[in-house]
Amino acid sequence: MSGTDDNHAAPAATGPSNTPGLTLMTPAMKRSARKVDPTNPSDAALIAAATKAGAEIYDSDAEDLPGLVNGTNKPQLFRNVSWGPAATDYSDDFPIHPEFSQFVPGRWERMPDGTVVDQKSKLIVKFTDKKGNKRIFANPPPKDWNNQEAITALNKRTVQQVRRNTDVRFREVVSAYVAPERRWILANLTDGKPAAGWKRFVEQFNNKFAGRLLPGQDKVRPVRTHSSLTKEVERFGPEFYSKGQIPPSRS
DNA sequence: ATGTCCATGTCTCTGCCATA
DNA sequence: TATGGCAGAGACATGGACAT
Numbered sequence: 067m068s069g070t071d072d073n074h075a076a077p078a079a080t081g082p083s084n085t086p087g088l089t090l091m092t093p094a095m096k097r098s099a100r101k102v103d104p105t106n107p108s109d110a111a112l113i114a115a116a117t118k119a120g121a122e123i124y125d126s127d128a129e130d131l132p133g134l135v136n137g138t139n140k141p142q143l144f145r146n147v148s149w150g151p152a153a154t155d156y157s158d159d160f161p162i163h164p165e166f167s168q169f170v171p172g173r174w175e176r177m178p179d180g181t182v183v184d185q186k187s188k189l190i191v192k193f194t195d196k197k198g199n200k201r202i203f204a205n206p207p208p209k210d211w212n213n214q215e216a217i218t219a220l221n222k223r224t225v226q227q228v229r230r231n232t233d234v235r236f237r238e239v240v241s242a243y244v245a246p247e248r249r250w251i252l253a254n255l256t257d258g259k260p261a262a263g264w265k266r267f268v269e270q271f272n273n274k275f276a277g278r279l280l281p282g283q284d285k286v287r288p289v290r291t292h293s294s295l296t297k298e299v300e301r302f303g304p305e306f307y308s309k310g311q312i313p314p315s316r317s
Numbered sequence: 318a319t320g321t322c323c324a325t326g327t328c329t330c331t332g333c334c335a336t337a
Numbered sequence: 338t339a340t341g342g343c344a345g346a347g348a349c350a351t352g353g354a355c356a357t
Binding site: 319322323324325327328330331332333334335336 | 352353
C-alpha cells in the first residue's frame with residue numbers, strides 16, 4: 067500500500083469464470099476500509115482538511131423543493147433537492163467503463179491515497195451507454211448519510227443504472243449450489259452439523275468439488291468458503307437437510 | 318424504461334473458548 | 338489478561354422478476 071496509486075479501480079481482465087463481453091471493475095478498497103469515522107480523531111482531521119462538494123451538484127444549504135422526491139419508493143429517506151449545473155453538464159467525461167464504489171454510511175469515503183472525499187459527488191452518475199449515448203443520472207441524496215437503509219437503496223439504484231446501460235460489472239457472477247453439491251452436504255451432516263467441525267467440512271467439500279467440472283455443467287465448480295457453506299445449511303437446514311432432503315436446484 | 322423486490326451467495330463483525 | 342482460531346449471525350451485493 068505504498069508508493070503510487072496502482073490500486074485505483076481499473077478495468078480488470080474478465081476472468082475465466084466471468085461472462086464474456088463484460089468488464090469487471092473491482093473496487094480498490096473494501097467497504098470497511100472506505101468507511102470514515104468522524105468520532106476517530108485522525109479521521110476527523112482528514113474530514114476537516116477535505117473540501118466538500120459544492121453547489122454544482124446541489125446547494126446543500128438551500129431549502130429542499132416542496133413535496134417528496136419522485137422516482138423512489140422510500141421518499142422519506144431522500145432529499146428533494148434542486149440540482150446544480152453538473153446535473154445537466156454534458157461537457158464532462160462520459161466513460162464507457164464508469165468507475166463506481168458503493169456508497170458507505172457517512173458523508174465521507176476514504177480513498178486509496180488515504181484522503182477522504184465527499185460522497186455527494188457520486189450522486190450524479192455520468193457514462194456513455196452501450197449504444198454510445200451520453201447518460202446522466204442524478205440520484206437524490208439521503209436525508210441522513212448515516213442511514214444504512216437509505217445508503218442501500220441508493221447503491222442498488224445506482225448499480226442498476228450502470229448494469230443496465232453498460233457492460234461494467236462490479237463483482238463476478240456467483241454460481242448457485244447444484245444438486246451434486248447439495249447431496250454431498252446432506253450426506254456429510256450429522257444432526258445438522260458437520261461431525262468433525264466446519265473447517266474440516268469446508269476443506270473436504272472443496273477437495274471434492276472446487277475446480278471440478280460436473281456432468282451437465284459448463285463451468286468448473288467454485289471454491290466455497292466457510293460462510294457460504296454455513297449459510298447454505300442455515301438457510302435450508304430446517305426445511306430440507308434436517309429432513310433428509312436437498313433444496314431444489316434450478317437447471 | 319426504470320425503480321424496487323426477491324432469492325441467493327459472500328463479506329464482515331462479534332462473541333466464545335482454549336491456550337499462552 | 339491477552340490472543341488467536343472458529344462459528345454464528347447479520348449486512349449487503351448481484352441478477353432477474355415484478356411493478357408501474
